[in-house]
Amino acid sequence: MGMSWKRMGAIAISSLLAIGMLSACGTSSSSNETKITIFNSKMEIQSQMEEMAKKYSEEKGVDLEVYYSSDTVAAHLATKYASNEPYTISMVDAKDVYSLAEEHAVDLSDQDWVKETDQAIAIDGKTYGFPVSVEARGLIYNADAIKKVTGKDFNPEDYETLDSFKELIQELKDGGMETPTGIMKEDWSLAAHFLAEVYEEQPDPSAFIKELHDGGVDLNSNAKYNSLMDTFDVLKANNYAASTAISAEREVTEQKLAEGQIAFMFGGNWDWSVLNQYDYSENMGIMPVPEDTDDGSNQKLVGGGSKFFFIDNSSNTSDAQRTAAKDFLNWLVNDDEGKSFIVNDCSMVSPFKNNTLTVADPLGASVKEYADAGKLIPSYNYMPDDHYSVLGAEMQKYLAGEVDRAELAQAIEAYWKSATLSDDTK
């Protein structure tokens, strides 16, 4: 007597189940339309991206899908590459372009849009990174809130130096705004954005970082470190959450700024997506971080191209997909709908010269103004991957008053001595 039907059935079902579970890991799509996938790493534009993808798919006969992950960009892409399922187009930070592009990205040098922008990333003469937007950092102000207290129009250019800024803070306090500033305690804001300006505002950031690495910098006597930390101290002393600085939530801080309970917060134009969730004041903007210096850095914002698209070059992506991906990038630059998507739908500042739409959001408008006037200090894109986390923790200690400025300087110097520099700095 051989196997009974029941037993055969059991074997068949169990193996089917096993195979089914295994194949669920892979993906199988069989449609005639070219399908391209986009990885979006800007949470604030995810819904706009999805809507755009739907419309784009209908109009262009390309199946466009947008994905988002709250993981660190590099970590998320690592898992996608490890499973041989890279996105056709990935939106990454500048540093990721430098670390990924040569192995994973398509050379885009022959594309027409290259000459329309200064912000594209090229490595060894080949353009790999398509700039999505221009972003810049500075001090976000609420002009309406200031005017309400002082009774005068707020003109950011009057407060380039720390002394004049302090006077304004005092005036605000006297007028009843007891704590005119807010500080985001997030490590990326403190270390990757604020502390980074210490390097970025040096005459030659690469050389400065190399010197830090070699142990040749005494931060305590460094003019830039001190002038920026002086400003930080003023922000810290007048922080609405001074005693609870490291548990202050970003949303609360931004809400207070938007509604005018505080007047200043260090941040960038990406903060608009949070600010506009609240009952925001009409006249807001970004100004350079006030500083007692005469190198002109207190007249400029720090920033440049932010978030870059690159197209995957692996065999997991077909040539048809790559062509469709290039078409999509061209659409963003040259098509009226694409231009409007960047500026109006996502309220980003376009890095392309042929995109002359006016930015509706006030922070973006400030950035555009400074960018057009050539008043942007380029961001430093070669930071080691653990910089924001390790020194973010040190900055948080400083913010909480656990260490003083000299100890912070020591920690920064110690970090850089043991840090592995990227090839571009060496």
Add this chain to the structure above:
Amino acid sequence: MKHNKFSYKLGQFLMFAGPAGILFCAVVIIPFFYGLYLTFTSWDGVSKTKPFVGFDNYKAAFADTAYWQALGRTVVYSVIAVILVNIVAFLLAYLVTSGIKGQNFFRAGFFIPNLIGGIVLGYVWKFVFNRAFVAIGEAMTGQTTPSLLSTPNGAMFCLILVSVWQYAGYMMLIYVAGFMSVDQSLKEAAMIDGCSPSKAMWNVTIPLMRSSFVQCLFLSTTRCFMVYDLNLSLTKGEPFNSSVMAAMHVYNQAFVYKNYGIGQSEALVLFVICAVIGVLQVYIGKKGEVEA
């Protein structure tokens, strides 16, 4: 067909264990050995080349002070959390088997926190610590109260508190099963012999429940050692990276700092430590087990 032939036995074995065995290999065994191989390379996680570097990653892992700090912190957290989880779980189990009114309702109630995923639970408690407790503190003292999550010790306290809240219900179920499995007649016999209820508990019930203790300790220890989701959503390592547990450090090292090889070797060290603790504890626990 003979039922003792090797091919028959193999066929039988494969029929039952085959599908599960294949899956187990595919998602546990193969990744484990592939991971072992990766510890000998300086792969960054995305690069196409995986240069062989020998034992460099292990050297780097042993020299990584942040890793050992995280591990030490994890040990402290685990020891306290495991003890508290088991005490609370045992007391709850005692409570809901003692015949109080509505004990099934309480059983379900205490178990529910375990059904909420660690991530959601972390965010909910973060809100409670950062907003609710702060608001209550301010209302009571009339001055600004810093959140518990803003100091290193406070953050550790919060992690332990939430873990206890999360796991106690689950462990309670195992203890409930343990209580139920102890024959009522044994306890009665002890009482007739003159034991007080607490003595009967200590000398009869608890020794007979030993297997429940072994299971609960094993489960709670391994879970606490590997804690990640709660760590991520509740404290995210803050303040000042002072609440980064071992698993989170491993993840950061591998994926955020892009030192995949070092992260993987640190993960392996963590695995070995967990395995040794787990096996030792089950071995010691089983050795003294008694049966009625």
